[in-house]
Every structure is written in C-alpha cells, then in structure tokens.
Amino acid sequence: MVHEGELLWTPRPEYAAASNVAQYMDWLRRERGLRFADYHDLQRWSVTDIEGFWSSIWTYFDVQSETPYTSVIDRKVMPGARWFEGSRVNYAEHLLRHEGDVTRSANRTVFHHLSETRELAQMSWGELGNQVRVLATQLRAMGIQPGDRIVSYMPNIPETAIAMMATVAIGAVWSSAAPEFGVKTVIERFSQIEPKLLFVADGYRFGGKDFSREQEAQEIVSRLPTLKQVVWLPYLHADAKRPAKARLWSELLDQPAIPRDAFRYERVPCDHPIWVVFSSGTTGLPKAIVHSHVGVLVEHLKLMHFHINLKPESVMFFYTTTGWMMWNLVIATLLTGSASVLYDGSATHPSPDRLWRLADVTRCTSFGASPTLVQIMDKEGLRPGREHDLSALEGILVAGSSATPEVFEWLYRHVKRDLWVTSQSGGTEICSGFVGATPTLPVYAGEIQARMLGMDVQAWNEEGRRVVDEVGELMLGTPSPSMPLYFWNDRSGARYLEAYFERHRHVWRHGDYIKFNERGGCYIYGRSDSSLNRYGVRIGTAEIYRCVEQLPEIVDSLIVCLELAGGRFFMPMFVELRTGCELDERLRERIGELLRRQCSPRHVPDQIYQVEGVPYTLTGKKMELPVRKILMGTPIDKAMSRDAMMNPSTLDWYLDFTREQREMLTG
Structure with missing residues (x-):
C-alpha cells in the first residue's frame, strides 16, 4: 500500500x-x-x-x-484590479488561430467526438472554423449584439462548442447548462442573466436510455420572457417537437462557406464579459460568476501550455458535461493547437472500460477524470494498461475533488508506470486552478505538485498567519487575471465581497483547507465550510474518507458534524456497503479502530449508519454541507436543489433518518 x-x-x-x-x-x-x-x-x-x-x-x-x-x-488590490487596460481582444479568435497555421493542414483533426447517440467521428480545424464563422454571422443577422446573453441547454457535442465559439466571436455572453439539469436548476441560472437566445437539444442518451427534453425545453422557453430567438437541435430524434418559432440548427448552418479573412471578430475591452458560469447551486440561488475575455485568455494560455503541457500534436480528453467549468477547459485545449476529445454519455456503458477504449482509439496523450470516477474504475477491477493500447498517453489529470494516494497508486499500477499523474485544484470562480502540476517536478502520492504560476496561494491558520506543514485555509495574497469581474446583478459587489473577502478585505479566502510541505507540494483537505469541529479541533473530511474507504466492505462514505443545543456536537458517519455486506458491530469497531490508529481519536465518529447511497452534485462532489443542513432541520428546498444532484433518490434515506431521529438531533 x-x-x-x-x-x-x-x-x-x-x-x-x-x-x-x-x-x-x-x-x-x-x-x-x-x-x-x-x-x-x-x-x-x-x-x-x-x-x-x-x-x-x-x-x-x-x-x-x-x-x-x-x-x-x-x-x-483585490477585488477590483483591472487587467491589460486599453487592450481589445477576442478569446474565440485565439481559440481558432491555429486553423490558419501555415505549417499544418486545415484538414487535421481538432475534435474527436463520440456519444451514445453517434459513432466516433472527427472534425477538422477547417470545418470547425467555417461553422463558427457561419453561425456567428447568422447570430449577427438575428440581431445579437455584443453584451447580449446567449444560453445553451445542450450536451457535450461539437455543436455546443461551435455555439460557444460563435457567441464569443461576436462579443455576446455565453452561459451553459447541461441537459441533465432539471427545469428549476436551469431557470435559477438563466433567469438571472436575462438571455436573448437559447440553443437547445431535444434530449440526450445516457447508460443506454433516452432522456427526452422536449417538455423541459418548452417550459424553459416559456419561463424566460427575455428570449427573442430559439435554435433547436434534433439530437435524439429527427422529428422531435420543437418550441414555437424555433429555428433549426441545420437551417442556420446550411450557408456558403466564409473564408477566414472575410470574418471580423468582435475585439472587446478588458472589462467585457465572455461568459457567466455558475456555482453548483446545491444551496440558495447559484452565484452568477462573470469573467472577462482578456482574463481567461492569458490564464488559459498559461494553464493549458505550462500546467497541462499540451502541444500541437497532443490529444486531450476530460470526462465532463457542459454544466461544469471543466468543459470550458476542454475547449481551451484549442489555444495550444492540439485536439480535444468530446464525449457525451455514461463512463461505464456499454462496458466499464468505455473511456479507456476511447483513449486508445483517439491516441489520447492527456486523459482526465474525477477521483470518484477513478475509484469506480478500481472497484470494477479495470486494468487499462493491460487491456488497451495507451502508448501515446503521457499524463493523467484528476480534478473535481481531492485525489488520495490510492488513486495515484491505481493509476501507476494499472495504467502506466511512466506517467505524469497530476492532481489539480481550483474553482469555477477563476475557471482555472490555484495549485496543480508541472512536468519538471516529481510526483508524490496524493500530493499536488506545486502552486500554479501567477497564483500567490498560501495556507493560513486561524490567527491569520501563513503556515507550512500545517493545515490552514487556502488564501490568495495577490490578484490573478481570471478572478471574476463581478457577479451578475451584484453591481455593488456586496455578494462578491461576502463570498471571498468577508474575513480579510483584500485577501481571497477560497473556502478550502490546504497544507503545504517544505518542498512546495500541497494537499487539499476539503471545504472549510464542511469541516468537522471536534472539541475545538478542525478536521478535514478528505482524510477520513481516505482512511475508511480502504476497507473492502465500504463502497462510499459521508461524514458531517452537527452543533446541538447546549454546545454539544454529534458527528455521524454514513457508509454505503458492497452488496452482501452488513454494518454489524464488528465492522463498526474496525472502522473506529482504523480511524483511531491512522488518524486520531478525534476522527472517530459518534455513530455509524448504513445508507443506500451518498449524495453527489452533478460535478461529482459529496454533498456534505447540504446533508448537514437537512439533519439540522433545514427544509430540503432551502438546503439543496435535487436538480443539481447526480443521484437525487439517495436523499430519501437522509430525510427519513432526520424525521426518525428528530428528538436526538434537536435535543
């Protein structure tokens, strides 16, 4: 081990x-x-x-x-620093600049794309560039102006990427929701920004099952009164019923080709919005985070070249949906001249090695997934390095939550020995990373290699002192370009200040626990707002999960700490067990002893309960804080949004538990 x-x-x-x-x-x-x-x-x-x-x-x-x-x-000074004042740039122009690379053919592949609906295919740089120009020209003809908001309810397919680039190319503002989002979640996001045009698909296929979105599309259109135009993509069925007055995608794209030199990108000032991305929205109204063209451009040029090490011959894949900021980074691959792999569907259907088959056939050089997905691969017994040709693979990117040493070990043991395994951590707030990887440094188990360039990341203790070899709050001491311009409809900046600068006026408090060691590597220990308070000592949840999930009986786990009346605390743990296993007293004792031995007596929960499943957000994060709120009596509609969940049915157990244990939880 x-x-x-x-x-x-x-x-x-x-x-x-x-x-x-x-x-x-x-x-x-x-x-x-x-x-x-x-x-x-x-x-x-x-x-x-x-x-x-x-x-x-x-x-x-x-x-x-x-x-x-x-x-x-x-x-x-944070917030409010202005970057590259006087410049006028366009992010989409830089995404497509490699189309005209005189040393390489426009026929080379820019997208490998596969879904449960479509066979694997390729799109060339020339095809992509022309379709972006055609669609952008059509959007202008439809009256879309710089600053108008365009939103998307589409899967991870080339059409969505084309729509995003065309929107950005003319200076309009992009925002995306994944088609698995429910109507409530979509409206919570899009109604805030008053969109003028909606791109929408009729549905998607996942795990071999079709999910129609015809009814949802009708309702979304009816509840967004600012919409002037709808563009309809029949993705599942050619005869799908579209909203009234919606124009077909194929009609807009069926136009003569537009040469590169005949198209004008809208180059915009330094404070012009490029997109609105949203926080996960598990509680309250999602934060509508606004970034600038110039900010994300310089940040993504740095990130994709130096921290993911992409080159024109590279092929990058990351398993994501269009509702996660990682999708934006998959498209940012184009800044390096390399190709992206777009995949829409289940990671394990029709076989558990679906993604590794895709990496094999596309000659993937950089493969990305969440640590949770890697753990699923481990439990499925996959051996990708033995079963697939991964000779082109150079690096693995794990992101979305903390990656344990066991995740690293599995990748080196069962994928490839000579492999740059990188764990990176950042956030939607900057559409990038704070700490991450560099190909010039060694890799240590469970460790993020370094602070990213231009990111003044520090760990602070509760007294506000910078610490090393000690868990502290993740703080940022100086500005970086892709910090939010503002939150939409928060022109006074009050909500922005409250989110990141409430405790320290000019220092960014991100909300993660982090520890740096002397060599500059670091570990993320989970969200500070979901940390556990045991007798005055703060404990990150990630270290508990890493310990407990070593046990072969345990599939998954979740732990929270509740503040009860009279200054008391109650720390329950919830475990999902393998089929055929039972949470008996012997297993409870083994869990407690393991935590006591590998962590400390403070890490041992007060009670352990067997559950049917652990609730996750759509981006693969355990919903610790919402579960804690439910157990403390917060109504479910105020604690979380079921539409923002990967597995909403798992909530029922926790709701029943709260009702059954009400006296204990409130007494």
Missing part, C-alpha cells in the same frame, strides 16, 4: 527539458535575462513581479489586440 507523500514518478531529463514550461524558462533567459534555478524559483517570481510575469505571457504567446494595453494591472 502506498503512503501519502511517497515518491512515485520522476520525469526523464529529456521529457522535462522538452516541456512547455522549460521552453518558456529558456525564452525568459534569452529574451529578458531572467534565470531561474527551478520551477519553484520561477513561481516565486511570477507572484512577486506581477507585471513582469503577465506581460511575458502576453508577449510569449503573441496575444492579438486591436490596441496596445496601457498597463498590465492598474492596482494590486
């Missing part, structure tokens, strides 16, 4: 030297006379000389602007 912090992989010297970040360091030495001993030295410079670092990103990647910028950053 691998232990936390155990060395698992060291990059070959030639691999590290050929990496994008190493090439960038060589450029800094040649062009700017800057020499750095290693990645950590470079990272320290990137957060102390903010102007020098971000101006180098601008120059190194040859950002195209209508006008020169007057300053890299107007003031080093």
